[in-house]
Amino acid sequence: MNTPISTSAEGMAGFFSRIGRNRSGQSVLVTLVSSLAAVILALMIGGVILLITGKDPIEAFSKMITTGTQPYKLAEAVQRATPLIIAAVAVAIGFKMNLFNIGVEGQFLMGMFWAGVAGAYVDLPPVLHVAFCLAVAMIAGAAWAGIAGLLRIKRGVNEVIATIMLNSIALQVIDWLFNDFFRYENPGNLDVRTKPLPTSAWMPTLFTVTSKTDKGGTVRTDVTSFVLVALVVVVLFWLLIYKSKFGFRLRASGGNAVAARTAGISSNRMILIAMLLSGAVAGLAGLPALLGTTHSYGPTRPDGYGFNGIAVALLGRNHPAGIVVSALLWGFLDAVAGPLQIAKIPQSIIAVIKAVILITVVIVNEVVNRKMAKRTADRTADALETAAATPSAVTA
Amino acid sequence: MGTESLAVQLSGIEKRFPGVIANHDVNLTVRAGTIHAIVGENGAGKSTLMKTLYGMHQPEAGTISVFGKVTTFRSPSDAIDAGIGMVHQHFMLADNLTVLENIVLGAEPVAGGVIKYDDARRTLQAIMEQSGTHVDLEATVANLGVGQRQRVEILKVLFRGARILILDEPTAVLVPQEVEELFGNLHRLVADGATIIFISHKLDEVLTVSDDITVIRAGTTVAEVKPGDVTRGQLAELMVGSELPSPHGRTTEVGTEVRLEVRGLSVAGPGPGGKRLLDNVSFVIRRGEVLGVAGVEGNGQFELCEAILGQVKPTEGTVYIAGADVTHASPHDRLVNGLSYIPFDRHREGLLLEFPLWENTLLGRDADTDFLSGPFINATATKADCRDIIERFDVRTPSEIVPAYALSGGNQQKLLVGRELSSDPRVLIAAHPTRGVDIGAQAAIWDKLRIARDEGLAVLLVSADLEELIGLSDNIVVMFDGRINAHLKPADATPELLGTYMTGGLQEVAS
Numbered sequence: 001m002n003t004p005i006s007t008s009a010e011g012m013a014g015f016f017s018r019i020g021r022n023r024s025g026q027s028v029l030v031t032l033v034s035s036l037a038a039v040i041l042a043l044m045i046g047g048v049i050l051l052i053t054g055k056d057p058i059e060a061f062s063k064m065i066t067t068g069t070q071p072y073k074l075a076e077a078v079q080r081a082t083p084l085i086i087a088a089v090a091v092a093i094g095f096k097m098n099l100f101n102i103g104v105e106g107q108f109l110m111g112m113f114w115a116g117v118a119g120a121y122v123d124l125p126p127v128l129h130v131a132f133c134l135a136v137a138m139i140a141g142a143a144w145a146g147i148a149g150l151l152r153i154k155r156g157v158n159e160v161i162a163t164i165m166l167n168s169i170a171l172q173v174i175d176w177l178f179n180d181f182f183r184y185e186n187p188g189n190l191d192v193r194t195k196p197l198p199t200s201a202w203m204p205t206l207f208t209v210t211s212k213t214d215k216g217g218t219v220r221t222d223v224t225s226f227v228l229v230a231l232v233v234v235v236l237f238w239l240l241i242y243k244s245k246f247g248f249r250l251r252a253s254g255g256n257a258v259a260a261r262t263a264g265i266s267s268n269r270m271i272l273i274a275m276l277l278s279g280a281v282a283g284l285a286g287l288p289a290l291l292g293t294t295h296s297y298g299p300t301r302p303d304g305y306g307f308n309g310i311a312v313a314l315l316g317r318n319h320p321a322g323i324v325v326s327a328l329l330w331g332f333l334d335a336v337a338g339p340l341q342i343a344k345i346p347q348s349i350i351a352v353i354k355a356v357i358l359i360t361v362v363i364v365n366e367v368v369n370r371k372m373a374k375r376t377a378d379r380t381a382d383a384l385e386t387a388a389a390t391p392s393a394v395t396a
Numbered sequence: 397m398g399t400e401s402l403a404v405q406l407s408g409i410e411k412r413f414p415g416v417i418a419n420h421d422v423n424l425t426v427r428a429g430t431i432h433a434i435v436g437e438n439g440a441g442k443s444t445l446m447k448t449l450y451g452m453h454q455p456e457a458g459t460i461s462v463f464g465k466v467t468t469f470r471s472p473s474d475a476i477d478a479g480i481g482m483v484h485q486h487f488m489l490a491d492n493l494t495v496l497e498n499i500v501l502g503a504e505p506v507a508g509g510v511i512k513y514d515d516a517r518r519t520l521q522a523i524m525e526q527s528g529t530h531v532d533l534e535a536t537v538a539n540l541g542v543g544q545r546q547r548v549e550i551l552k553v554l555f556r557g558a559r560i561l562i563l564d565e566p567t568a569v570l571v572p573q574e575v576e577e578l579f580g581n582l583h584r585l586v587a588d589g590a591t592i593i594f595i596s597h598k599l600d601e602v603l604t605v606s607d608d609i610t611v612i613r614a615g616t617t618v619a620e621v622k623p624g625d626v627t628r629g630q631l632a633e634l635m636v637g638s639e640l641p642s643p644h645g646r647t648t649e650v651g652t653e654v655r656l657e658v659r660g661l662s663v664a665g666p667g668p669g670g671k672r673l674l675d676n677v678s679f680v681i682r683r684g685e686v687l688g689v690a691g692v693e694g695n696g697q698f699e700l701c702e703a704i705l706g707q708v709k710p711t712e713g714t715v716y717i718a719g720a721d722v723t724h725a726s727p728h729d730r731l732v733n734g735l736s737y738i739p740f741d742r743h744r745e746g747l748l749l750e751f752p753l754w755e756n757t758l759l760g761r762d763a764d765t766d767f768l769s770g771p772f773i774n775a776t777a778t779k780a781d782c783r784d785i786i787e788r789f790d791v792r793t794p795s796e797i798v799p800a801y802a803l804s805g806g807n808q809q810k811l812l813v814g815r816e817l818s819s820d821p822r823v824l825i826a827a828h829p830t831r832g833v834d835i836g837a838q839a840a841i842w843d844k845l846r847i848a849r850d851e852g853l854a855v856l857l858v859s860a861d862l863e864e865l866i867g868l869s870d871n872i873v874v875m876f877d878g879r880i881n882a883h884l885k886p887a888d889a890t891p892e893l894l895g896t897y898m899t900g901g902l903q904e905v906a907s
Contacts, residue, residue: 239772243772243773244771244772244773245762245768245771245772245773246771248755248758248762248773249762251751252748252751252755252759255748255749255750255751256744256747256748256749258744258745259744259745259746259747259748259759260748260759261707261727262705262707262727262737262739262745262746262760263731263759263760264726264727264728264729264730264731264732264760265728266726266727266728373801376798376799376801376802377801377802378412379794379802380793380794380798380802380803381412381802383794
């Protein structure tokens with residue numbers, strides 16, 4: 001029954017993780033240049049679309065640059081990038097194991113909800129309280145992702161299907177739990193939400209950036225200290241995946257499951273661990289909002305982190321540095337969407353540009369990968385020919 | 397030859413192809429109505445040349461003439477239109493369709509959207525009659541043996557009107573009797589006016605079957621000879637450019653200590669009451685002993701290896717490594733405790749193609765604390781170890797950081813053999829250790845295996861290469877239909893005898 005579904009989905013996951021994969025031997029410079037080319041190409045296509053719809057692309061882009069480069073907007077980009085970095089790392093962990101975790105959306109909501117609920121009912125000293133919330137979020141996210149992991153290894157259900165379904169289920173389950181059990185009704189306050197977190201669980205503002213507006217007022221952005229947590233997550237991701245024995249096994253298993261299995265690495269075990277890890281990280285994505293600004297869970301919860309996280313992971317080629325840069329780009333585009341709207345330029349152009357960036361990245365990446373693979377092979381052959389000419393230097 | 401009709405003429409073909417030796421200055425003249433063999437070591441550029449001729453890629457320089465007309469092939473369909481057909485080494489058939497459906501697939505005779513199977517059947521009957529290549533058109537391909545599948549492939553090509561047939565190592569998968577049959581068919585096809593281009597590195601076959609032989613070495617054509625004018629040794633010398641390494645006997649003794657013992661091992665096939673893929677197999681391999689396993693592929697060798705490795709659960713039986721019962725141990729524990737494995741298919745089971753060589757040599761050996769510092773990989777030590785393997789096993793590569801896909805097959809295999817022998821194994825399962833590698837790499841691998849054996853390694857050698865089996869093994873068993881149906885000493889084994897056992901033609905009386 002599930003076989004045809006999982007087979008067709010298998011191809012999709014394989015395709016997406018291939019896009020995200022970076023061939024070894026490809027230099028950082030090549031990656032940077034090709035990504036940059038993709039972004040510029042996407043902006044040009046966005047410009048053409050604006051032109052077709054009768055808007056002035058030059059005006060739109062200059063508006064993006066003038067408002068976007070104001071300090072408070074740059075700070076907003078950082079603030080907006082924080083959850084995306086975390087979500088993208090969660091997606092990238094999956095991709096490294098050749099798993100397509102579409103369920104970051106549901107996992108982060110689960111993490112955020114449970115951290116909000118559990119954090120509000122315990123009494124702990126400041127730092128410990130934050131740590132407690134992080135732990136709860138990670139456990140909740142991991143548990144939710146673990147369902148998809150178990151389904152995959154026990155029943156062969158493709159994780160793409162399972163996590164998509166689990167996203168919808170997460171929303172419904174949370175709504176039910178919220179409405180029936182955890183709704184905190186404060187008399188006289190119409191705002192419906194969970195019981196607010198005590199201040200010991202709040203994450204302080206790291207810094208505040210203020211800018212003057214044209215009309216002489218000031219605008220400000222508070223950057224939550226959660227951005228530091230996001231950076232720690234990125235560094236740990238890099239250490240774990242690229243430097244540790246466990247990461248090697250995970251990448252090996254994702255790179256060639258049969259060869260890894262032959263080498264004694266249980267692919268089922270890796271699938272489950274990767275899914276749990278991915279979910280644990282995903283669980284953190286909602287916490288910048290929860291611990292930094294809203295301090296309670298409510299229907300005004302953030303959304304879209306999961307899907308934007310996939311985009312950021314693909315754009316950043318699943319690489320830690322790439323993810324940070326891509327998340328900042330995404331944050332920047334989100335930050336200038338508002339001002340564009342005010343300037344009567346439809347902010348949906350931002351969504352169009354994001355989508356086109358992704359498509360161009362996919363295409364450019366594929367083309368560059370092929371060229372690089374050929375070049376690597378050719379260079380190897382050339383090096384050997386040279387080596388053959390000088391018999392003493394057969395091997396390096 | 398003169399102006400006598402030429403089926404194919406290639407001149408000055410130049411082709412660069414990632415990771416493979418380039419074709420340069422390749423010249424080939426194939427007379428119409430002959431069997432023309434192209435011989436060369438694996439990796440010499442035979443396949444590249446054939447792909448050029450079949451339009452699978454375009455040469456950078458040179459010309460292709462077919463029946464005297466200069467042509468350019470942009471794709472295989474251009475080649476097919478020009479009357480060239482290719483019988484691939486790996487069959488490309490849809491298992492769940494019938495022979496007839498497979499043959500018409502992609503070239504269906506259609507009237508008003510309906511496939512005219514009756515027309516196709518009539519055409520095929522005529523072709524089979526003429527070529528002597530018979531297959532049951534209504535049979536499902538899944539139920540066919542290798543030899544029959546190959547005939548389906550040949551019919552497929554003939555059905556498309558091919559007058560020039562390219563056969564890429566057609567005998568690699570066949571048992572001796574099937575080879576005879578194939579050669580009979582080829583002669584009938586040629587008598588009927590077809591032209592055959594026969595790619596092989598099996599010199600005896602080439603000398604028997606072909607009218608002309610072109611030798612290709614290091615990407616270029618080095619000689620064209622007639623089979624009557626050369627000896628096997630001369631041909632081999634043309635191929636490798638030097639003397640053949642002669643297989644030599646051993647000077648050391650087989651030990652007494654049992655390293656690997658398999659007792660009554662059985663593996664059931666899928667489904668309830670499925671056919672046993674491995675049926676009550678027992679043997680013992682001692683210290684310093686090589687046990688060769690002969691057999692046509694798919695007769696339980698793969699399941700045997702998987703069961704010893706712990707990748708499949710045996711339905712019955714026990715496995716002992718160095719006296720310890722490991723029947724219920726995990727694959728990882730078995731590997732850590734002295735088992736090594738050179739897998740059937742290096743790309744599928746052995747290598748991480750997109751990973752650098754040093755990570756490839758780490759695969760399966762990452763439990764060794766030499767390569768670790770705490771929970772992290774010690775990249776410096778691992779790379780040094782990889783360089784050591786590269787040097788000792790003569791892997792031709794510019795460095796240890798190139799990705800594995802950039803190496804040629806022989807070098808990939810040497811790297812793999814190096815990795816497996818470098819973890820101080822007590823038992824090695826070597827499945828086709830020299831398949832698809834050139835003679836030079838083959839000799840090097842055989843040499844390394846002999847050295848390891850002399851140092852006490854117990855080897856289970858699964859191979860389809862009879863020369864390898866006879867040259868390396870101390871004892872040989874033949875597997876057929878999941879069972880061991882013969883025990884032989886290498887000295888008594890002849891290709892004919894092995895072939896008979898391999899096809900189940902003779903059953904040894906169970907002792």
